[in-house]
Amino acid sequence: MAPLKKPSQAELDRRRTIDVNLETVTNVSATSFPGNYPGEDLAWNVNEFRDNLNITFHKNEPFDASFSLIGVDASIANAFRRIMIAEIPTVAIETAYIDNNTSVIQDEVLAHRLGLIPFRGGKEGLRNFIKFWKRPAADADPSDFPTSFDYNTLKLDLRVECTRNPAAAASETDPTKLYHHAHVYAKDIVFVPEGRQVEYFSGEDAIVPVNPDILVAKLRPGQVIDIEMHMHKGIGADHAKFSPVCTASYRLLPLITITKPIIGPDAAKFAKCFPEGVIGLEKVTKKIAEQDKAYAPHLGETRAVVVDAMRDTVSRECLRHPEFQGKVKLGRRKDHFIFAVESSGQWDSDELFLESVKLLKVKCQKLEKQVKNMIR
Incomplete structure (x- = not known):
């Protein structure tokens, strides 16, 4: 048996990215399961899951909360959403x-x-x-x-x-x-x-x-x-x-990668293709030119940079302009879910997520008990 190999970080990032193209969306299927990639052990590991799991609150108010749930499959994220809508009393x-x-x-x-x-x-x-x-x-x-x-x-x-x-x-x-x-x-x-x-x-x-x-x-x-x-x-x-909620929804984290310099008037036009706050404009300094040789001929000019991709709605407007062809890639992160929870008032918005975790845990315990009974 050949020794197991571990993919590079760049390969892992590629697998976790949904490619958003001009008229198509590709790489949408989950691939992290045993046997999918020869020579790789992709069996579920609780320690790896614990290390990759991350929950970060962006907004936490009694009636409105927004947080990122990172490192889980879409089925788990959707289970939390459905429990918040339909199963919290x-x-x-x-x-x-x-x-x-x-x-x-x-x-x-x-x-x-x-x-x-x-x-x-x-x-x-x-x-x-x-x-x-x-x-x-x-x-x-x-x-x-x-x-x-x-x-x-x-x-x-x-x-x-x-x-x-x-x-x-x-x-x-x-x-x-x-x-x-x-x-x-x-x-x-x-x-x-x-x-x-x-x-x-x-x-x-x-x-x-x-x-x-x-x-x-x-x-x-x-x-x-x-x-x-x-x-x-x-x-x-x-x-x-x-x-208990007015709405509970999630979306995948948008990804914007500028692959080639977007300079001058094109940079200003590029920023208008996105919601406010997504793309920023800054001068190309000597330090920037040293870090990326592609900017060396544009010293002192204005360039487009990604400021906050989370604000993007992925309208794909930038892909419709020929001057940006080959200069930008759009995508979404498969395991990064941005939740928006609006409470109707009886529960605090952040408590709803914690309660959904509690109820999902109870469901898993019941299923575990039933499976053990079947085995017996």
Whole structure:
């Protein structure tokens, strides 16, 4: 058996790069698996995986986070994305008991609008105290709540009546000044704690809408909305209202390689082919000319340099101009995923990724147990 050989770093970089051409995209398939390259041992190794894995946050705010996940296969990155969208539990309005609704919005439409309002509250209560709710049997008395308890149901009330404002001017035309409660907002929804819920949802931890100014309905004098609502825990796979994210997406790291000098007016034109901040312009100094002989004839001129390839959208605009032919290569890094996660408010955006890792780990443990049972 021939001795195993190790590819050069340049060869590894080539394998990890998707080539973006004028009209085609090449080298898209994964090749890092045993037997693909003769004389190479590409078996998965936990130590190599640990050394190559890297997670770097670029932005970390409660509602918006961006980070790079480096060193994993696309299937793993996509698993995290799908778990964040569909399998992290949240609470949302599931049932609306409408006692009175004389607004112009139909009952079912109003209930749907209420269900899509995101709420927040004490994290300890939402994640550990509140459990999943079991739907009553089909033959259960609808006037009873046999499966609703303080540990699986959160009660909310919305009771609003529109009345005339006697203090409004005779010439006033603004409905919000002519009437009281002309607009019904999410902040008009009141949380009614039951049982032990006061221990977890009081003060700053009370259940409130993430955005209190979400418009629910518009009323006019004499119109009333009187609704009791029950919130339950669920996951996005059941209904989009339970999804903890507005969006969770990723893209591959763009790569821009300038292979030949782009000088003078061409450099300025080249920079305009990319979003702002991707390409910069700088003078060719003596030091630069010494490092790269190709710039020696252009001492003192302006050259194009890559400043931040991560900002690029890979529009391929530069490949459409003949003056840049053979001077630039575009690509994407196969194992560098730039995630963008926008939380709906019940979870912090960075916590969503950590929770997705936790859930994927649980899935792997279940699969491992099933495989062992099959072997037995």
